[in-house]
Amino acid sequence: xxxxxxxxxxxxxxxxxxxxxAGQDTFLPPVVLxxxxxxxxxxxxxxxxxxxxxxxxxxxxxxxxxxAAMPLIKxxxxxxxxxxxxxxxxxxxxSATAVPNVxxxxxxxxxxxxxxxxxxxLDNKEVLIxxxxxxxxxxxxxxxxxxxxxxxxxAGEVTQEYIDKLVSILDHALSSDPRK
Numbered sequence: 001x002x003x004x005x006x007x008x009x010x011x012x013x014x015x016x017x018x019x020x021x022a023g024q025d026t027f028l029p030p031v032v033l034x035x036x037x038x039x040x041x042x043x044x045x046x047x048x049x050x051x052x053x054x055x056x057x058x059x060x061x062x063x064x065x066x067x068a069a070m071p072l073i074k075x076x077x078x079x080x081x082x083x084x085x086x087x088x089x090x091x092x093x094x095s096a097t098a099v100p101n102v103x104x105x106x107x108x109x110x111x112x113x114x115x116x117x118x119x120x121x122l123d124n125k126e127v128l129i130x131x132x133x134x135x136x137x138x139x140x141x142x143x144x145x146x147x148x149x150x151x152x153x154x155a156g157e158v159t160q161e162y163i164d165k166l167v168s169i170l171d172h173a174l175s176s177d178p179r180k
Contacts, residue, residue, distance in 0.1 A: 026150045028142075031131050038094070038122040041108040046121045052148050055173045056087040057166075060128055060140040062096030063104060068139045068158055073118070075163050076170075083117050085174055091121040091128060096136055143169055146177055 034045035051058075057076065059069050069090070076088060090111075094104050108120045123129075126136065134140040135155045143152040143166070152169050154162070 027148050028132050028144070028150065031127060033121060033123055033127060036124060037127055038124040041105060041112040041120040041122070043105065051087065051089075051144055052146065054085055054087055054146050055170070055177055056089065056142075056144045057170065058089045058091060058140075058142040058144070060091045060093065060123070060132075060134045060142075061138075062093040062136050063099065064096060065137075065139055066092065071160075072139075072141075072158050072163050072166070073115075075167065077115065077117065079167065081117075081170070081174070085177065086170065088118045089121055090118050091123055093126060093129065093134075093136055094122050094124045095126050141166065143173055145173055 028048065031048045032045060033039050039046050059072070061069055073088075073090070081088075092104065092108065097104070105122060108122065112118070112120045128134050129136055132142075138155040139158055141152070141154040141158075142150060145151050151173050152166070154166075
């Protein structure tokens with residue numbers, strides 16, 4: 001049992017040091033999504049400056065790949081993180097589909113009502129692909145600390161192993177948050 005605890009602790013240290021060094025002192029450029037460019041599920045402007053002040057998990061995906069994020073979202077929901085300490089954003093690249101944005105916005109509003117812990121955002125013009133170097137073929141995952149510094153970046157497949165790694169990163173980020 002003691003060996004397992006030492007292994008878990010060592011793994012956590014390794015994951016956190018790798019993730020933090022990948023984003024050391026790296027910040028995202030400010031972005032505003034509004035009007036034709038996108039915005040919130042209710043049609044309001046979304047400003048990345050609102051990400052400051054708490055740890056944030058950002059999931060960026062095109063509409064055809066949104067199911068790939070569901071196991072991750074279910075896991076995060078099951079852990080009961082407080083929305084006061086962890087902001088969770090699901091940003092949908094709507095330009096990757098022929099479905100009209102009006103229809104996508106209606107579906108997202110329904111999801112927003114079903115899960116108020118997640119903030120849904122539409123990127124209608126691939127702004128975040130250009131500004132934040134996201135890919136349009138994968139699920140993109142970002143973890144930001146309360147100052148907006150990138151702690152973790154991932155683009156690609158989301159396996160159970162990756163979900164466990166991300167949970168460790170989030171737990172570390174939340175326990176290191178100076179606002180606690």
